[in-house]
Amino acid sequence: MSTVGDQPAEEWAEQQAEHETDPQAQYQVEPLAENLIERLAQRAFSGADLAALLTLEEPAAVAQLHRAAYDLTTHEVGDAVYYRGLIELSNRCIRDCYYCGIRRGNHAVERYTLDQEAVVEAAVWAAHAGYGSCVLQAGERQDEPFTAFIEACVRDIKQQTRSAQLPQGLGITLSLGEQSAExxxxxxxxxxxxxxxxxxxSSPTLFARLHPPEQRFERRLKALEDLAACGFQVGTGVMIGLPGQTIADLVADIRFFASHAIDxxxxxxxxxxxxxxxxxxxxxxxxxxxxxxxTLNMIATTRLVLRDVxxxxxxxxxxxxxxxxxxxxxxxANIVMPNITPTVARSHYQLYVGKPCLDEGREACRGCLERRxxxxxxxxxxxxxxDSKHYARRL
Ligand code: SF4
Known part of the structure; x- marks a missing residue:
């Protein structure tokens, strides 16, 4: 029996092809395997183990799972939580993901793009606040002016944030969708x-339900491979509780993380x-x-399996x-992404209803978050x- 955590990508692809979503099985509580809670420190879990962990509901067992994941985080990646100051630089998007509030087909959204000065000013603020890293996030665009704009912002941020504390400037994460390898x-x-x-x-069937036909699952996989080939630390993720999603789908998501270059x-x-x-x-x-x-069980279980991400x-x-x-x-979890987008733009970047801190300034957010x-x-x-220790170890 193959266990999650020791699985190559080819094996994941074979299992994924066999995996079929069963709507009747949506979020059924799995029976807890004998001694599973006592075995949380082990390095490899069967699919049945993972399903049982994800569906834990009994408070004492849930608390044990979460505590084990917290302790493993301390052991594998340390006791620090790192900030990524989030700059939502534009809500223009060429894509139409059905679930998204800023998809191109939503004409109720007022569109904006920050200029380079505003993006760099936010990044410089983050560096002075001790944040260490920022994320440049926007809807997807593939035109040359946008590509060059991002390039210029990244270079400018690097240049303006070098200091004794940050000799190489702010760490920069991009979140700008599918792009060419170039x-x-x-x-x-x-x-x-x-x-x-x-x-x-990670389910191609579910992916197809969330996106229009021209947005293809295989293209997303290829983009993740291109990113790893370019030397990026690669991040990905999933939504939990999607209509039609099952526990087997979430187990498959963890298998996907474990069998691909995901940091x-x-x-x-x-x-x-x-x-x-x-x-x-x-x-x-x-x-x-x-x-x-x-969702919390998914985070904890993913930590137990992936360990150093x-x-x-x-x-x-x-x-x-x-x-x-x-x-x-x-x-x-060991990363948070405080929003440092100018508050005037924040309300126009709503991927879902109920986004918090829409009008809370970045200074107020900083003090509040540190206390939390x-x-x-x-x-x-x-x-x-x-940086992700997983990335350093997979090189
Ligand atoms: S999820 Fe991203 S790519 Fe999809 S519509 Fe929203 S902003 Fe665009």
């Missing part, structure tokens, strides 16, 4: 060294967006408490409950990139 290479050479490209689900993971609950085009948007969504537990406590978790990010940190992180026994990793 574009990825240009941005890498400009100085960005991490890239987030969420696969959203960073960001996962959040599926939240509906204003102006979405989901075919089954009227379908009953999971109760918030259940969705929260499932960086895992983000996402803003979507905070949308579900005000202390969602702390709860994510308490079960295995200390409350879960972690410290803030100041003036440091906080």
């Amino acid at each position: 574009t990825y290479q240009r941005w890498r050479e400009a100085g960005a060294h991490r890239y987030l490209l969420r696969i959203e689900t 960073m993971i960001g996962m959040g609950p599926y939240l509906t967006a204003s102006g979405n085009a989901m075919p089954d948007s009227d379908a009953a969504t999971m109760a918030p408490e259940r969705l929260l537990t499932l 960086n895992i983000a406590a996402t803003t979507a978790l905070q949308t579900l409950v005000p202390d969602g990010r702390e709860r994510g940190i308490a079960c295995g 992180i200390r409350a879960v026994g972690r410290r803030v990793g100041r003036d440091a990139w906080g």
